[in-house]
Amino acid sequence: MTPSPYRALARPAALSFLAMVASGVAILVGAPHILDTFGLVQMTGFVAMAMFALSQGFIWGYGGVMSFGQAAFLGLGGYAYAIAVMNLGDSTLPVLLAMAVPMLFAALLGYFMFYGRISDAYIGVITLTVSVILFQLVNTTSGSQYRIGAAELGGFNGIPAIPALNLPGDAGNQLDPEGIWYAAMGSLVLVYVVLRAILASRFGRVVVAIRENETRAQLIGYDPRLYKLLAFTISAGIAGLAGCFFANWGGFISPTVFGLTMSAQVIIFVLVGGLGTLLGPILGAVLIQWLTIEAGAQSVIDSNLGLGVILVTFVLLIPQGLVPVTRNLLLRFGEALGGRRMRAKPVGPAPGAALAGEIQR
Amino acid sequence: MAPDLAGLLGFNVLAGIATLALITLGLGVIYGMMRIINLAHGEFMMLGAYTAVAASDAGLNIWVAMLVLPPLVVGLIGLILERTVIRFLYGRMMDTMLATWGISLGLIGLVSTLYGNVVRGVSTPVGSFEIGRYGASLYSLVIVAVAIAALAGLYLLLRLTKFGLILRATMQNPAMAAALGVSPDRIYMATFALGAGLAGLAGGVLAPISGISPAMGAAYISRAFITVLGGGPAILTGTGLASTLFGFINELVSFKTTPVIGDVALLVAAVLLIRVLPQGITGRYLRRSL
Numbered sequence: 001m002t003p004s005p006y007r008a009l010a011r012p013a014a015l016s017f018l019a020m021v022a023s024g025v026a027i028l029v030g031a032p033h034i035l036d037t038f039g040l041v042q043m044t045g046f047v048a049m050a051m052f053a054l055s056q057g058f059i060w061g062y063g064g065v066m067s068f069g070q071a072a073f074l075g076l077g078g079y080a081y082a083i084a085v086m087n088l089g090d091s092t093l094p095v096l097l098a099m100a101v102p103m104l105f106a107a108l109l110g111y112f113m114f115y116g117r118i119s120d121a122y123i124g125v126i127t128l129t130v131s132v133i134l135f136q137l138v139n140t141t142s143g144s145q146y147r148i149g150a151a152e153l154g155g156f157n158g159i160p161a162i163p164a165l166n167l168p169g170d171a172g173n174q175l176d177p178e179g180i181w182y183a184a185m186g187s188l189v190l191v192y193v194v195l196r197a198i199l200a201s202r203f204g205r206v207v208v209a210i211r212e213n214e215t216r217a218q219l220i221g222y223d224p225r226l227y228k229l230l231a232f233t234i235s236a237g238i239a240g241l242a243g244c245f246f247a248n249w250g251g252f253i254s255p256t257v258f259g260l261t262m263s264a265q266v267i268i269f270v271l272v273g274g275l276g277t278l279l280g281p282i283l284g285a286v287l288i289q290w291l292t293i294e295a296g297a298q299s300v301i302d303s304n305l306g307l308g309v310i311l312v313t314f315v316l317l318i319p320q321g322l323v324p325v326t327r328n329l330l331l332r333f334g335e336a337l338g339g340r341r342m343r344a345k346p347v348g349p350a351p352g353a354a355l356a357g358e359i360q361r
Numbered sequence: 362m363a364p365d366l367a368g369l370l371g372f373n374v375l376a377g378i379a380t381l382a383l384i385t386l387g388l389g390v391i392y393g394m395m396r397i398i399n400l401a402h403g404e405f406m407m408l409g410a411y412t413a414v415a416a417s418d419a420g421l422n423i424w425v426a427m428l429v430l431p432p433l434v435v436g437l438i439g440l441i442l443e444r445t446v447i448r449f450l451y452g453r454m455m456d457t458m459l460a461t462w463g464i465s466l467g468l469i470g471l472v473s474t475l476y477g478n479v480v481r482g483v484s485t486p487v488g489s490f491e492i493g494r495y496g497a498s499l500y501s502l503v504i505v506a507v508a509i510a511a512l513a514g515l516y517l518l519l520r521l522t523k524f525g526l527i528l529r530a531t532m533q534n535p536a537m538a539a540a541l542g543v544s545p546d547r548i549y550m551a552t553f554a555l556g557a558g559l560a561g562l563a564g565g566v567l568a569p570i571s572g573i574s575p576a577m578g579a580a581y582i583s584r585a586f587i588t589v590l591g592g593g594p595a596i597l598t599g600t601g602l603a604s605t606l607f608g609f610i611n612e613l614v615s616f617k618t619t620p621v622i623g624d625v626a627l628l629v630a631a632v633l634l635i636r637v638l639p640q641g642i643t644g645r646y647l648r649r650s651l
Contacts, residue, residue: 066455066458068458068462109632112632112633112635112636113632113635115636116635116636116637116639117639118635118639119639120454120455121396121398121454121455121458122590122635122639124398124455124458125398125586125589125590126590126631126632126635128400128586129582129583129586129587129628129631130628132579132582132583133583133621133624133625133628135579136580136583136621136624137621137622137625139621140619140621259579260579261466264462264465264466267459267462271459301470301474302469302470302471302473302474302478303470304466304467304469304470304473305466305467305469305470305471305473305474306470307463307466307470308463308464308465308466308467308468308469308470309463309467310463311459311460311462311463311466312446312460312463312464312467315450315456315459315460315463316446316449316450316460319456
């Protein structure tokens with residue numbers, strides 16, 4: 001075992017990580033100087049969706065779990081924040097609840113799914129069904145009898161006038177749109193860093209190993225059920241935080257956050273951007289959201305039609321997504337120029353081949 | 362409980378089971394035969410309902426509009442979609458789910474664009490009858506009859522016809538079937554069209570008792586998915602057993618509370634069931650049944 005291929009690999013990875021964080025911070029600081037308030041609010045919406053896409057990209061792209069009802073966690077997070085902040089006033093605990101409630105729900109649901117060892121398709125169907133039923137359930141909560149403390153659930157109409165975030169411990173001092181932008185974009189950068197750290201850790205490597213080959217990971221001694229459950233719970237927490245910012249973005253939340261379109265949208269974000277990357281989901285979310293807004297300006301074609309066509313097109317023609325395709329094109333371009341440093345070195349034989357070789361020897 | 366109330370409850374449970382079997386059958390055929398979860402199932406039902414509306418608006422006999430045209434039209438649409446999209450994705454389970462989801466969104470969008478996002482309806486062609494002091498819809502009996510006819514028809518098709526034999530052989534071993542001169546590609550095409558047609562039939566039959574809108578599919582798919590999951594690999598036995606079990610639970614809980622809580626109970630029952638029987642009922646019991 002020579003460490004050299006790993007070190008050679010680690011350096012470009014570290015560079016791209018630093019470049020990502022640096023550009024994230026640059027956007028965080030720069031956007032308020034360039035954009036007016038309207039643009040900034042719009043960007044905050046993009047950021048909430050990008051964080052939502054990261055949660056999907058993590059569990060689907062790295063965990064290999066087909067969570068098709070990720071909107072359930074977005075909605076639970078948003079509603080948890082809204083209900084808690086209307087009752088408590090100060091927003092510190094509600095933000096934590098926006099992550100804790102979906103995580104608890106995911107842990108419970110995940111226990112039954114992963115420990116039942118059901119197939120991937122069934123996991124997709126169950127998560128999807130859960131989000132549909134949550135949508136229907138929250139939809140029926142209209143009327144003043146459905147209230148939790150000071151918060152009236154409002155059924156189909158949702159909860160309006162949700163108080164915005166405030167500085168911890170200072171409930172009277174709510175953030176303005178610029179402050180919410182800093183909170184949202186700062187959190188997105190933080191979530192990205194945390195996910196990178198998780199993926200670089202021993203835990204993250206086991207999660208990816210299970211995605212690659214569950215049986216082999218299990219034979220080595222890891223329990224795939226536990227690792228999948230933990231990854232699923234983490235992703236639910238991120239989706240919940242995205243829900244919190246979604247509720248902050250409009251000061252409003254309605255059952256559509258649980259809807260099928262929301263779950264489909266986040267799948268499309270990840271698929272368009274690139275499965276198995278973290279940059280892909282972020283860019284996919286911004287691109288599709290921007291397109292949706294542009295398309296929303298015209299009212300001839302329903303936006304669902306556009307989303308459906310994009311989904312089918314990408315599955316059929318560009319299943320690996322835009323970021324990996326672009327990366328490969330750039331690498332090939334660099335190779336054509338003859339730049340040795342740019343050349344994409346094959347990372348040795350696949351781990352499976354190495355193992356098989358050792359056994360034969 | 363008064364005998365007439367018990368009678369009404371029993372009748373509703375029966376109708377609930379029949380509805381569940383009807384909305385699940387098309388999904389079950391496609392899943393059981395091809396291991397594809399068709400996420401556009403609800404939209405196929407929606408297209409069936411719209412076909413019924415359009416046909417009855419055009420002055421056709423209501424029974425023809427509900428029972429004959431929808432399966433034919435939706436079966437044809439299924440055939441076209443199989444040829445243009447699904448057939449490129451066989452063996453890629455996740456991609457077929459994503460593609461059918463895309464089709465689902467596309468169909469919702471298309472129908473919204475054409476017909477507008479409004480709720481339409483067809484009037485029920487039959488009246489009601491009385492169980493003691495309670496009125497019950499005669500139309501529920503129609504649903505029960507159609508569900509039984511669909512299950513029996515499918516059984517006869519699979520059991521007695523040569524086509525059914527080939528279908529079952531391809532399901533068991535596509536390579537062997539191909540070696541014996543059957544084209545699995547053709548069989549998959551026919552199966553997908555059959556499943557889509559059954560979804561269309563369900564949509565047509567349920568059109569008079571549901572609000573018909575582009576997004577109506579979402580109201581049915583959660584129940585249909587849960588029933589297919591609970592039923593397991595055997596199409597008819599699985600659908601029948603799971604519909605009976607879940608229909609019973611759903612109707613009883615709905616009777617005591619609300620239909621939405623009934624769906625929640627269904628989901629909880631299904632999640633508990635798959636913890637014990639991850640492959641569904643027929644994954645463990647009656648494995649060799651149809």
